[in-house]
Amino acid sequence: MEINSPPPCPNTVTIRRNPHRRARPPPTPATAAPEMPSADVAKVRYFPTEEILSMDIAKADPVSENLRVFLRIRPLLHGGVGGDRNSKPRFKNVWPQNPAKRKSAIGRALQSKKNKDAEVCVRVNNPQSVTLSPPLALQESNRIKTEVYDGFSHVFSPDSSQEEVYEKMVRPLVDDFLRGKSGMLAALGPSGSGKTHTVFGCPRQPGMVPLALQHIFRQTRGSNSESMRSFFISIFEISSERGKGERLFDLSPNGGDLCMQQLTLKGLQEIAISDARQAESIIAQAMLKRATGMTNANSQSSRSQCIINIRGVADKSNGEGNDQASDGVLSIVDLAGAEREKRTGNQGVRLLESNFINNTSMVFGLCLRSLLEHQKNPKKPLQKHFQNSLLTKYLREYLEGKKRMALILTVKSGEEDYRDTSYVLRQASPYMEIKYNNVEEPSNISYNKRHVQALSRSERHKRMKVTGSDACLIDEGKSIEAENGLCEEGSLKSSEEPGICKVDMSGCAPSKSGCADSGEGERNHQIMQSFAKALWNVLKQYKEKLKVADNEIQHLRESLVTESTRYIELKKELNDIKSSCACSHRKSVEVSVVELDMNFHERVPLQINVEETAYLREYTPTKDQNFISQVKGLDVCEVGASCLELENPNELDHQTCESLSGSGNSAEDLCESKCVRMEDSYSSANVADAAGLRDTGIYIMLN
Numbered sequence: 001m002e003i004n005s006p007p008p009c010p011n012t013v014t015i016r017r018n019p020h021r022r023a024r025p026p027p028t029p030a031t032a033a034p035e036m037p038s039a040d041v042a043k044v045r046y047f048p049t050e051e052i053l054s055m056d057i058a059k060a061d062p063v064s065e066n067l068r069v070f071l072r073i074r075p076l077l078h079g080g081v082g083g084d085r086n087s088k089p090r091f092k093n094v095w096p097q098n099p100a101k102r103k104s105a106i107g108r109a110l111q112s113k114k115n116k117d118a119e120v121c122v123r124v125n126n127p128q129s130v131t132l133s134p135p136l137a138l139q140e141s142n143r144i145k146t147e148v149y150d151g152f153s154h155v156f157s158p159d160s161s162q163e164e165v166y167e168k169m170v171r172p173l174v175d176d177f178l179r180g181k182s183g184m185l186a187a188l189g190p191s192g193s194g195k196t197h198t199v200f201g202c203p204r205q206p207g208m209v210p211l212a213l214q215h216i217f218r219q220t221r222g223s224n225s226e227s228m229r230s231f232f233i234s235i236f237e238i239s240s241e242r243g244k245g246e247r248l249f250d251l252s253p254n255g256g257d258l259c260m261q262q263l264t265l266k267g268l269q270e271i272a273i274s275d276a277r278q279a280e281s282i283i284a285q286a287m288l289k290r291a292t293g294m295t296n297a298n299s300q301s302s303r304s305q306c307i308i309n310i311r312g313v314a315d316k317s318n319g320e321g322n323d324q325a326s327d328g329v330l331s332i333v334d335l336a337g338a339e340r341e342k343r344t345g346n347q348g349v350r351l352l353e354s355n356f357i358n359n360t361s362m363v364f365g366l367c368l369r370s371l372l373e374h375q376k377n378p379k380k381p382l383q384k385h386f387q388n389s390l391l392t393k394y395l396r397e398y399l400e401g402k403k404r405m406a407l408i409l410t411v412k413s414g415e416e417d418y419r420d421t422s423y424v425l426r427q428a429s430p431y432m433e434i435k436y437n438n439v440e441e442p443s444n445i446s447y448n449k450r451h452v453q454a455l456s457r458s459e460r461h462k463r464m465k466v467t468g469s470d471a472c473l474i475d476e477g478k479s480i481e482a483e484n485g486l487c488e489e490g491s492l493k494s495s496e497e498p499g500i501c502k503v504d505m506s507g508c509a510p511s512k513s514g515c516a517d518s519g520e521g522e523r524n525h526q527i528m529q530s531f532a533k534a535l536w537n538v539l540k541q542y543k544e545k546l547k548v549a550d551n552e553i554q555h556l557r558e559s560l561v562t563e564s565t566r567y568i569e570l571k572k573e574l575n576d577i578k579s580s581c582a583c584s585h586r587k588s589v590e591v592s593v594v595e596l597d598m599n600f601h602e603r604v605p606l607q608i609n610v611e612e613t614a615y616l617r618e619y620t621p622t623k624d625q626n627f628i629s630q631v632k633g634l635d636v637c638e639v640g641a642s643c644l645e646l647e648n649p650n651e652l653d654h655q656t657c658e659s660l661s662g663s664g665n666s667a668e669d670l671c672e673s674k675c676v677r678m679e680d681s682y683s684s685a686n687v688a689d690a691a692g693l694r695d696t697g698i699y700i701m702l703n
């Protein structure tokens with residue numbers, strides 16, 4: 001189709017062999033790359049330093065929970081000392097022979113139940129709350145009102161079984177322990193309220209310790225990780241030393257007196273245990289050694305605070321960095337019950353014991369109250385009440401909120417027990433507000449573990465010799481010395497009590513300065529531990545990213561192969577076309593006709609013929625300058641450039657070149673050149689004419 005002479009063209013047209021990226025046609029279904037996974041490949045192409053630095057590990061895993069406080073109400077028991085003897089009520093004649101008598105027996109039973117209810121001072125409202133009612137006499141004389149105590153983790157009614165208590169209270173602790181976390185359970189309550197019963201139980205009703213041991217060994221056997229963990233048990237008591245002070249005593253079979261140096265317990269035996277039965281037998285022997293006595297409140301009242309530690313040690317040689325197999329200590333504490341002098345009627349030694357017991361309970365409470373006040377108002381310093389008793393010194397980390405613990409309050413529900421029950425509830429219920437925020441596994445445990453493990457056999461042997469056989473007797477290969485605290489190594493032991501504590505200069509590597517620097521060391525260790533955790537988390541995340549990136553690379557490789565195959569095919573096709581074109585006239589040059597209305601600001605139909613194929617499309621030159629890219633063989637057409645480059649410039653014959661020589665180039669130059677430069681003065685028709693392309697069917701439209 002011939003075109004009237006257009007106005008002088010302001011620009012020239014460049015047709016490039018390598019298309020501009022914007023001008024590339026959208027991929028046809030055949031050329032489209034296979035679908036990629038959604039993840040962005042670019043994300044893994046650089047080292048994510050900034051991301052690592054901006055990562056807030058602590059926020060990513062916030063752990064905040066309240067201290068778990070449980071309440072167990074002991075059933076009313078009749079007979080025995082203080083009504084505490086666990087003797088079953090004797091029924092003279094359970095089933096009366098005479099039906100008339102039977103009726104009256106049922107009536108009596110109902111009456112007695114009513115009376116029992118009336119006798120009770122504490123009632124369960126729901127699993128989290130109880131109502132404490134003072135006896136009538138007190139209500140009238142002292143105007144004491146009924147109170148409701150709410151918010152317990154669980155209230156165990158008088159008829160709850162040991163198993164129920166274990167499931168709700170101790171199982172979570174044991175599960176954590178099996179995952180390598182340390183934890184502590186302490187039983188508090190007035191004398192005779194059932195602390196020892198709850199903690200140790202009796203053969204027919206095993207308590208929390210035997211149930212925990214059974215659970216631990218059942219679990220480790222079941223999980224097939226038995227070989228990866230070993231367990232150790234230690235048991236000791238703190239009692240009053242005939243009014244002089246406090247005495248630490250190892251209750252394990254070969255145990256003796258212990259001493260505490262700078263919050264560190266020296267000489268405590270840890271016995272390796274391989275099954276629950278073995279552990280229970282050790283505990284049974286220990287119970288025989290525990291200080292008990294008869295008081296008005298309890299025929300077998302504990303006169304000491306008893307602490308049991310079960311320690312799980314991961315076998316690092318098999319561990320392979322398994323988090324589950326890390327070490328942890330589960331401590332269960334049976335405190336001696338607070339006693340009111342009036343009630344117990346204690347005198348002499350018993351009274352001194354009472355004072356010690358009450359004092360320890362009070363200090364224990366003060367520590368927790370100070371922690372609570374400090375948490376509520378951080379300006380209030382954490383008081384150092386723990387220094388006032390051996391028990392609180394030993395449990396310092398728990399009482400300062402550095403390690404998680406749970407409390408079980410035991411109370412008696414009898415009317416006569418109102419004052420004791422009320423005291424415990426009033427004192428201990430606020431502890432529920434104590435919070436644990438991001439409690440870390442304290443460093444000193446791992447420090448000590450590492451340290452103990454690091455001690456060579458010979459070193460340990462040396463230590464035993466120097467420390468003295470009565471202070472620390474280690475069962476060859478079975479027991480290892482348990483040491484808590486950071487300052488134990490190199491601390492100078494001394495005691496007025498000969499034979500209990502001797503000079504221990506072993507492991508003095510850091511010596512006194514080591515002791516002095518231990519605080520700093522602990523801090524550094526904590527920092528390193530947090531850093532290691534953070535790094536570990538980041539590495540884990542990047543491992544995931546790497547996996548995704550690997551998949552993407554795989555996909556890209558596959559699509560690259562597909563594309564290369566296609567490229568080869570296309571090239572082959574092109575070559576075929578070229579070879580067929582070479583034989584024919586210039587008509588075979590790919591671009592045939594470009595028809596454009598001279599008023600190129602308006603949309604006009606444009607016809608493009610490519611090898612006898614016609615395409616009709618709407619064309620606005622200013623908007624769609626790349627239309628020629630649709631034309632096979634000419635990839636890009638850009639208006640505004642100043643060069644015309646043909647598919648095969650060598651095909652420009654000499655005559656054509658000569659006709660273009662008016663553009664300022666010699667015919668030879670033009671023929672050699674790969675582009676035809678147009679002056680603004682050429683009209684498109686002129687250009688076409690001049691280029692001798694009219695006959696060939698190539699029209700270049702210029703605007």
Ligand SMILES: Nc1ncnc2c1ncn2[C@@H]1O[C@H](COP(=O)(O)OP(=O)(O)OP(=O)(O)O)[C@@H](O)[C@H]1O
Pocket residue numbers: 073074075077084085086158189190191192193194195196197198298300301302303335336337338410
């Ligand atoms: N839940 C219970 N079910 C049955 N009997 C119980 C229960 N709790 C406690 N007893 C019985 O009550 C008596 C006193 O309990 P226990 O010795 O455990 O009290 P305690 O709080 O440890 O006292 P103390 O502080 O004086 O040692 C025991 O004979 C015990 O068997």
